[in-house]
Amino acid sequence: MISGHIAIVGCGLVGRAWAIVFARAGREVRLFDAAPGAAEAARRQIERDLASLAQQGLIDRPEPILARIAIAATLAQALDGAAYAQENVFERLDIKKAVFAEIDRVIGSGTIVGSSSSGIPASAFTEGLRSQARYLVAHPVNPPYLIPVVELVPAPWTAPETVAEIRALMEAVGQVPVEMSREIEGFILNRLQAVLLMEAWRLVEEGYASAEDVDRTVSHGLGMRWAFMGPFETIDLNAPGGVADYARRLGPLYQRIAASRAQHKVWDEPLIAKVEAQRRAKLPADRLAERGEWRDRRLMALAIHKREAEREDEARAARDGGKAAP
Incomplete structure (x- = not known):
């Protein structure tokens, strides 16, 4: 090194x-x-x-x-x-x-x-x-x-x-x-986040859900799995035959969803104001720093849990003769 x-x-x-x-x-x-x-x-x-x-x-x-x-x-x-x-x-x-x-x-x-x-x-x-x-x-x-x-x-x-x-x-x-093998604007993380945010804004803009319920969907749904595995491993485990089976079963659904969003709108001021009002009703601006500290405490707890889980996986692999943990 x-x-x-x-x-x-x-x-x-x-x-x-x-x-x-x-x-x-x-x-x-x-x-x-x-x-x-x-x-x-x-x-x-x-x-x-x-x-x-x-x-x-x-x-x-x-x-x-x-x-x-x-x-x-x-x-x-x-x-x-x-x-x-x-x-x-x-x-x-x-x-x-x-x-x-x-x-x-x-x-x-x-x-x-x-x-x-x-x-x-x-x-x-x-x-x-x-x-x-x-x-x-x-x-x-x-x-x-x-x-x-x-x-x-x-x-x-x-x-x-x-x-x-x-x-x-x-x-x-x-x-x-x-x-990354070469450059692309936004790299990996922000490009993935951009797609999720685009749909999150649209769901609120069109009145399908509140900002709070979109957040709850991620924090109590997708995010629970994503703390330990990425999107490809997630779908690989969500169909009996793995990722190819998942793609055959649900690919048409995702294609229809993608086709329904042919135009990618910019977050305009009225929409930003709508979400801002919903967020400030949930969390006043003078409590943003306090909530940020809460986030960091939760991240610390998650880091401890993940560290312990990784140690358990390593110990299991050692007992199994070096094979990767399931």
Whole structure:
């Protein structure tokens, strides 16, 4: 695995969560943010987040983890000798371009840089840069210390060994990398989410269901299975003969559903206002942060449960002579 510290460039919500991922796994971390005081504020919030993780039993002691997180005064200081840098600046192309141009001016020959971009491909902000072969998208789901999937998306000029090294690094620090062979806007996660959201908005817009009941359908239905398996494994287990049997049985239904949505409407202001009113009736705006903390506690509980389930599966596989758990 590549050696050296990890640089965190941009210390907002995503950046400080990445810092926890790497420091928790034993890596030295340097925080940098161009905004005065932002890195210091991020480290204070990281201390609070680590205390929550310890309280839930997801880490033993926060102090050694926090001790591995230092603040860099400049970008050059953060990158000096770094094995890997995780960029987390605002999701806007002009800002990404400016930050990567600055990174490119000071980066050393051994540093790889991943962007937390949610949908902008790396080719849009790394073309023509001196070290473009060592740049790619490494997009997390926030917070990555609780939700481990990381989308690795190379630009056309990203070197294959760059992707391989970052995949190995992500696995070593406890993340679950998924690798795309080439770029597409939105990558995997947001393209899947986009399709679900499109239909969710339409069902509310056309009066078939409320926003709350659409949410309940996912949280108490689809999401129960999706916490442990993806859509292909789900349908593979939902027909006696597996995925091919499922496709033959229900394929015509899904084809009719797809055909009924020939036009993909943009979420317009009246529809946004309708859903906003339903959500604020359910959750006042001044309680959004409180509900976000509730979400994170639920994610912690789920992370503990999944960790225990994985250990049981590994033990069962060992008893069965190395065969995969059913």
